[in-house]
Amino acid sequence: MVIRIQKPPAHINHFLHHPFTTISTPPPQDPTTLATQILNSTSKTLPQILESQSPSIQWTPQLVNKTLKTLWNHGPKALQFFTNLLRHPHFTPHASSFDHAIDIASRLRDYKTTWSLVSRMRSLRLGPTPKTFAIITERYAASGKPDRAIRVFLNMHEQGCRQDLNSFNSLLDVLCKEKRVEKAYGLFKMLRGRFKPDVVSYNIIASGWCLIKRTNKALEVLKEMVERGISPNLRTYNIMLNGYVRAGQIKEAWEFFMEMKKRKCEIDVVTYTTIVHGFGVMGEIKRARKVFDEMIKEGVLPSVATYNAMIQVLCKKDSVENAILVFEEMVRKGYVPNSITYNLVIRGLCHEGEMERAMDFVERMKSDNCEPNVQTYNVVIRYFCDSGEIEKGLDVFEKMDREGCLPNLDTYNVLINAMFVRKKSDDLLVAGRMLIEMVDRGFMPRKFTFNRVLNGLLLTGNQEFAKEILRLQSRCGRLPRKLKL
DNA sequence: GTAGGGTTAG
Structure with a gap:
């Protein structure tokens, strides 16, 4: 049984801390340790593990969410953990934990679980919230189902969640980020009478066009915005600037930046970071460095992201040694490098x-x-x-x-591919085991990967193992049509 | 998690 320990009133607190009182304080609740225990469990032992924690553990939303995050790349286990918790009558879930679980289920394309979590959430009166719908629509859009995403949005009021401008903007953003800006813009035009788009909506559409390097379309949309009486803001300009950089229109980017300065536009750290990055990717390291030094004189301090941009371009167009010099410089100045910084240097x-x-x-x-x-x-x-x-x-x-x-999908793909270079039959056995493990953890190998491992196993005389992989492949629905029963 | 800048592979 899971017991939630509530903070006792102050007058009881006194008794709790009396030396003769035998109530122990909860042990440190470390999500990493918990996640490891969950990973080592089976569907049978998992309930017992959660049970054994129960006398002392406080299932705070932070603990549950952090654990779910740690189990991110083992979706099935993460969901097992959460659904087991839900069975405990004294566990009080938080809406954000449901959102995490729903995110994981929809990433696995397990829409049955997704929607059953939604209805569970609803019956507990925790939602679904607009955020829940942002997650689900993003997943549909990301798995090539933008129309499904739109339908989910249009029907969300039936789940007790009214559409408003914010949720409309979320949907537009999701579609744009998945490069379905054409579709997003069509929807935008169709529904603008109902939702009254604002500068945020226009910024989303403009950055969508920029993402696919169609800066002219972005400008067109922004022109329309101004004609309708909505003023651009600093974000609008930064979006356009970044659009030019992405599209390789570095001349236009620089002119745009100059125009911003000339018109006494407020220029912030994001603007500068975009310029530094832009010059850098064009190989203009000196000019990037110059802007980097200039911004400080203009009273705009670089952020960790600015340093990251500088470090990245030095690695790519100059030398790691110089990048490491900048790394040490930022540390000296008291900046805290984040994982992106380290990953760039590494x-x-x-x-x-x-x-x-x-x-x-x-x-x-x-x-x-x-x-x-x-x-x-x-x-x-x-x-x-x-x-x-x-x-x-x-x-x-x-x-x-x-x-x-x-490990995630990339890790498995890289390693499985590497198992073919030495032409060792043992390596193929490892590849086979990795294939089984990744499927177990909710990753879907490509048909190509299955076939490659299968052929390798057959050629090295591992007929039995090959059969096992074949069965796995058929369970994954990754068989060639002819072989499908 | 309503919008903008740093990680990714040719």
């Missing part, structure tokens, strides 16, 4: 073949209380494998497991 070092120094940075990351994430490990695994050091790649794979970092 990637830069890997790219130069400096694998040992890259691994040193992974350690430094840890000692700086910035846990290496799945992207960090993916980078070093990829570079080890690409340089033929398969064994070291596998070592890092084991290391991340020990550190409690779950």
Whole structure:
């Protein structure tokens, strides 16, 4: 049974802390330890594990959410954990935990679970909230079902959640981020009478056009906005600026930036970061550095993101050594590098073949209380494998497991591909086991990957294992049409 | 999680 311990009133507190009172304080509730226990459990032992925690553990939303996040790359286990918790009569779920679980279920394309969580949420009067719908529509749009996303939005009021301008903007954003700006703009025009678009709506559509490098369309939309009496804001300008940079129109970007200055537009750290990044990707390191130095004189302090932009472009167009100088400079100035910063430097070092120094940075990351994430490990695994050091790649794979970092689809793809280079039959067995593991964790291998592993196993005389993989493939619906029963 | 800047592979 799960007991929620509530903070006692102050007068009771006195008795609780009396030396003769035997009520113990709850143990430290560490989501990582909990997640590890859950990962090592089976569907049978999981309820017992949760049960054994129950006398002391407080299932706060933070603990539940953090645990779900840690289990992100093992969706089925994450959902098992959450649905088991829901069975406990004394567990009081929070709307945000439902949203996390719904996010995980819809990422697995398990829409049955998704919607049953929604109705559970509803029966507990916790939602669904507009955020819940943003999650679900994003998942539909991301898996090639933008029309389904739109339908979900149009029907959300039936789930007790009224559409408003905010939720409309969310939907437009989701469609634009999935590069369905054409569709988003059509919907925008169709429903603008009903939702009265604002500057946010227009900014979303404009950045959608910019994302697919159609800066002229973005300008057109913004012109229409002004004609309708809505003024652009700083974000609007930053969106256009970034659009030019993305589209490689660096001349236009610079002119736009100059125009902003001339018109005494407020210019902020985002504007500068965009320019630094823009010059950098064009290989104009000196000009990037100049803008970087200039912004401080103009009274705009760089952010960690600005440093990240600078570090990235130095790695790509200059040298890692200079990038590391900037890294040390930011640390000296009291900035705290984040995981993106570390990953950039690590990637830069890997790219130069400096694998040992890259691994040193992974350690430094840890000692700086910035846990290496799945992207960090993916980078070093990829570079080890690409340089033929398969064994070291596998070592890092084991290391991340020990550190409690779950691999994602990229990790498996990189490693499975690497299992073919040495032409060793043992490697194919490893590939087969990885294939089984990734499916177990909710990742869908491509048909190509299945076939490659299958052929490899057959050619190395592992007929029995090949059959097992074939059965797995058919369960995944990844069989060639002819073989499907 | 209503909008803008840093991680990704050719």
